[in-house]
Amino acid sequence: METLRQYRENLQKIYGKNDYWMVPIFRSLFSMTFLFFLSRYLQMTGKLGNPMVILSLGLLSFFLPFSFVPCLSGIFLLYYFYTQSILLLGVGALFFVFIFIIQSSVRGKYAILIAAMPLCFFFRIPYFLPLLMGLTMGLSAVISLDLGILVYYFLRYIREYKDKFSTGGDLVEQLDAFSGNLAPFIKNKELFLVLLLFTLAALAIFVIRNFSFNYSFETALVIGLCLEATAFILYPAVGMKMNLTGELLSFLLSALLSIVALFFWHDADYRGTEFVQFEDDAYYYHVKAVPKKKA
Numbered sequence: 001m002e003t004l005r006q007y008r009e010n011l012q013k014i015y016g017k018n019d020y021w022m023v024p025i026f027r028s029l030f031s032m033t034f035l036f037f038l039s040r041y042l043q044m045t046g047k048l049g050n051p052m053v054i055l056s057l058g059l060l061s062f063f064l065p066f067s068f069v070p071c072l073s074g075i076f077l078l079y080y081f082y083t084q085s086i087l088l089l090g091v092g093a094l095f096f097v098f099i100f101i102i103q104s105s106v107r108g109k110y111a112i113l114i115a116a117m118p119l120c121f122f123f124r125i126p127y128f129l130p131l132l133m134g135l136t137m138g139l140s141a142v143i144s145l146d147l148g149i150l151v152y153y154f155l156r157y158i159r160e161y162k163d164k165f166s167t168g169g170d171l172v173e174q175l176d177a178f179s180g181n182l183a184p185f186i187k188n189k190e191l192f193l194v195l196l197l198f199t200l201a202a203l204a205i206f207v208i209r210n211f212s213f214n215y216s217f218e219t220a221l222v223i224g225l226c227l228e229a230t231a232f233i234l235y236p237a238v239g240m241k242m243n244l245t246g247e248l249l250s251f252l253l254s255a256l257l258s259i260v261a262l263f264f265w266h267d268a269d270y271r272g273t274e275f276v277q278f279e280d281d282a283y284y285y286h287v288k289a290v291p292k293k294k295a
Contacts, residue, residue: 002295003295004263005267005293005294005295006295008263008264008267008295009294009295024062024063025062027061027062027064027066027069028058028059028061028062029058030061030069030112030115030116030119031057031058031060031061031069031072031073032054032055032057032058032061033119034069034073034115034118034119035054035057035058035072035073035076036051036054037119037122038073038076038077038118038155039054041122041155041159042080042155042158042159042162043159044080046083048076048079048080048083057072057076060072065108066109066111066112067108067109067111067112069111069112069115070103070111070112070114070115073115074096074099074100077092077096077155078092078093078096081093081158084162088158088162092158095154099114099147099150099151102143102147103143103144103147105143106140106141106143106144107138107140107141110137110138110140110141110143110144111144112144113129113133113141113144113145113147113148114144114147114148114151115148115151116129116148117129117145117147117148117149117151117152118148118151118152118155121152124246124249124250124253125250125253125254125257126194126198126250126254127198127228127250127251127254127255128253128254128257128258129145129148129198130145130198130199130201130202130205130224130228131201131202131205131221131224131225131228131254131255131258131261132257132258132261133145133202133205133206134201134202134203134204134205134206134209134220134221134224135205135209135217135220135221135258135261135262135265135266136261136265137206138206139203139206141202142199142202142203142206145198145199145202146195146198146199149191149194149195149198150191150195153185153188153190153191153194154185157184157185157188160184161184189238189239189240190235190240193231193234193235193238193240194231197227197228197230197231197234198228200227201224201225201227201228202224204220204223204224204227205220205221205223205224206220207220208220208223209266212288214270214273214290215270217262217265217266217268218262221258221259221262224258225255225258228251228254229251231247232244232247232248232251267292267293268290268291268292268293269290269291269292269293270290272290272291273288273289273290273291274288274289275287275288275289276288276289
């Protein structure tokens with residue numbers, strides 16, 4: 001563990017000295033990766049499937065804040081919808097306006113979760129992001145997390161039913177076909193179950209980690225993992241199929257990544273806890289000081 005802590009401290013020093021260029025590079029790589037998997041997931045062809053277009057959009061993210069990445073991805077998707085049909089463009093525009101209105105009610109710095117959550121689904125580690133959010137972010141990040149889940153299942157719906165939005169036929173026929181196939185998205189039991197479990201896990205971790213008892217972060221993570229693990233019980237209970245082996249591997253990998261995140265974010269030495277008391281003209285202060293573990 002001492003060697004790992006030494007590596008961690010070295011990485012923290014490198015990041016502290018070079019964050020002014022490391023953060024934009026990471027933002028560009030994140031944007032390019034997300035757009036690449038987005039184009040492959042929706043089987044985009046032509047300009048949108050061109051790696052040079054994705055590279056150019058990723059380089060554009062170098063100069064813009066993280067909150068712009070979901071906006072850039074939304075414009076990318078709307079152009080793709082436009083190439084498919086006007087109806088799909090209209091449906092996509094209404095959906096993204098809804099996402100924008102909800103996101104604008106909370107802090108913009110968490111908007112990156114709207115893109116990060118679908119990317120975690122693409123990487124088969126969706127359990128990880130709610131754990132990371134609960135451990136490291138504020139309460140308002142739950143909204144962005146839930147919006148990211150909605151975006152992923154909307155994209156999955158579009159992928160499965162995009163033939164219903166084809167350019168063939170008039171608009172009335174497309175509307176009839178669309179209204180008849182909207183139920184799989186609105187009544188998607190998996191969507192609501194994932195929203196419920198991931199939201200509860202993130203909220204539970206956030207609330208418990210803010211208590212002052214020893215090992216509150218570790219306890220919060222274990223409870224969050226237990227809440228997410230109930231998916232293996234609830235999926236069969238509500239009559240949904242799941243790839244047990246794949247989901248179990250995804251869950252275990254997410255748990256491992258969350259432990260690594262906890263090691264970097266909150267590695268406290270509770271054996272050295274001290275209680276300090278002092279006062280000023282207005283207050284008495286009772287402070288619990290927990291040292292960080294150092295190499």
